[in-house]
Amino acid sequence: MAITTDIQVEELLEKYPQVVGYFIAHKLSPFSCAGAYPKTLGEMLAARQVQDIDGFVKGLNELISAP
Amino acid sequence: MKSQIDKSYKLYIDGKWVDGSEGKTFDAYCPADGELLATCVNASQKDVDAAVSAAWKAFESWKNVSAQQRAAYLLKIADLIDANAEKLAMVETLDNGKPIRETRNIDIPLASDHFRYFAGAVRTQEGQAAMIDNDTMSIILREPIGVVGQIIPWNFPFLMAAWKIAPALAAGNTVVIKPSSTTSLSLLELAKILDQALPPGVVNVVTGKGSTTGNYVLQHPGFTKLAFTGSTDVGYNIADAAAKKLIPATLELGGKSANIYFADCPWEKAIEGTQIGILFNQGQVCCAGSRVFVQESIYDKFVADMAAAFRKVKVGLPWKEDTMMGCQINEVELNKILAYVEVGKQEGAKLVTGGRKITEGELGKGSFMEPTLFADVDNKMRIAQEEIFGPVVCVIKFKDEQDVIKMANDSEYGLGGAVWTRDINRALRVARGVETGRMWVNTYNQLPAHAPFGGYKKSGIGRETHKMMLEHYSQAKNIFISMTEDKAGLY
8 A cells, every 4th residue: 555645644653653763764753642643644744844745755655665 | 350341342421331423443452462452432523522512511510519519529539449449550551551560559549639639629719809999899700611622641541531630520610531542441441430420421531543533522613621631743733723713722742851960969869760750651751851961970870870770670561560661552652762762873872771672571572662771962962852752761961050951941842850969059949940840859750639730831831730720620700890879970
């Protein structure tokens, strides 16, 4: 499954718990004591003012595709 | 042990246990061994509507219940919590992964004490009266706000529920409360107690995912106040939702607290204080003492003694009596902490001890982490600025008071902190100088009902605990009285 900006962060982390390291490397924390960020990936990246959203999502897809 | 948990839980709305209207559920797992504990309801918009309606219906009578009677209700809840303390402690331990010694001695007794404290506090509430002039009197009374929407985190589910519910009810409000979907079980067990103690609809519990149920709560037009404990990132969403409805919100958010040690600190107690600061609840504490500042003259010995103390900590299955540190809440959180360990190494901090997931033996199935100590940390490093939320401490050297106050304040957060010294004058100067809502002196992570807790800067808005919460959960009514028969003479 390809990750898109429409996926809920909650769903993303449930399916691919390993991607949290990718977020931290990009200075983003998708999970906290409140749980997973309660919006879509796109909404989270926009709220955190990530400039290259497409690049971020592309990197995520490469990460989950890696053997 | 796990038989104490129901196989499935329903929603608690209007004094009844009800199925979700859409039939959607989610599973709760034990973080220590990955076993399925229970199935919970993912509440729909319709379910949240029903909960809010029930709360408003109950409010019509609850707001008129006398303070004496409200206190009696809260005392009954406290008594029932105490009577069920052992079970509640075990449920919390199984669902959250925190050691049984903590749930038994801290989470559960502090929660019952919270209900008792507000039962007492509400009886002391009095209005004010003033003579504006000889013919005019002003009376100020506090009145409840209405129906409060409350969202609590996974790190202290039972205790945070008590922090939220007790003052809200004491002030005459009714409640719809949602736990984190990661740890819903102890609040559902609390609902069984509330069912024995309260009229229907006064407290309603809706469970579900943050992206669905959580957002329904946030967006619901029926609330007249929101209260949230969680991260700063999500806190922005709560503040935004409250602003759009023009209602107040109490926010208790993240932290990166400074735990400051001067050369004259009480040594053995101080070393233990670093452990209480960062290893309590596996470091999953918003006010964790995650930045340890040590004066340069004692730095090397202090770090060595800290490391030795960290290595002696017994990490184990949370339900075992001798376990000092249990497991992280889940694999995602553990992966996040491990990612920060890598960040720390890349930034040039010195990993003195820990830094690894425990994979051996009976701990291999869970999310267990070694107590971790980074030394020679620069306060500008990411590991010193960002909330890791795990058992990872950053030790930073300082020269003197001015130096350490400046570094302590070089943070976007301001929730907790401590200063350790035998010099009371210095203790007070530093406590006053650090921009934070709570400064402990020669202690850490004590959170009694009787002292206000909350953040400066991006650590939150408003306070939790203490009788000032009764003001947060009420609004001022001014009755302004002219006592003369004379006309004003303007028309």
